[in-house]
Amino acid sequence: MSWVRTYATYHRFSGSWAFLGHRLSGLALTGYLLMHIWTLKGLQESIQPGVPLEEHPWTEFVRPYTSGLWLFLEWVLFSAVLFHALNGIRIGIVDLVGGSKYQKHLFWAFIALGWLLFLGMGWLIYRHVLFGA
């Protein structure tokens, strides 16, 4: 598996992996954003007179995405958001306020902060499932 070695050698430093992760998460989030807006277009359906808010068809439309695998993927999506957001802040610090001297420390500090926020989001998303509403 020589390409594994080439790949691992080329991406020897954290910044190189950060670059790759930033691009991949960025493309994934752009795809998600387009899908996200498309999914929400059903909100434009006007409210029928006499029909309560609870019975609007959009609620039924999103229901499958609020449990099971989709709920888990919503949590996983947050890891892409966090990686891209925190690494983006690191890029901003390097590019705009001379952070290149401590960019590697920043990388690991943000990885730690990212894990904290990710686990916090896990608690928010799953507390109702685990402990009841």
Place this chain on the structure above:
Amino acid sequence: MVRTRAFTRSSGSGAWAWLFQRISGLVLAVLVTLHYFLMHSNPDRGHTFKSVYQALTDPVWGPWFKTLDLTMLALGLWHGLNGTWNVVRDFDLRAGWNYALLGLLVMAGLAVGVLGFTTILAF
């Protein structure tokens, strides 16, 4: 700090797009993280029509949520599609491919942007 003079003298170089990619990114990093926490503050939030309707038509908070959503929509689409365009250019494709893909990105941005704006302003 960013040197203003260097920027004002560099029209057409992509320097403004580079700088605005940073600025929009820093704003989005805060707003999108906040959006994610808000939308999961309880299981209904953003996941039933009633909760979306009540938030966006709230006499006090409604205009703020709409402003937040419209800002994220405009900055997010521009940031994401400009980032995709940066990735496209790094592949060093032939000019025809570049312009075809640029056209596709611009059209996707306009179409989805209009769809998003009309959805939020429908409330």
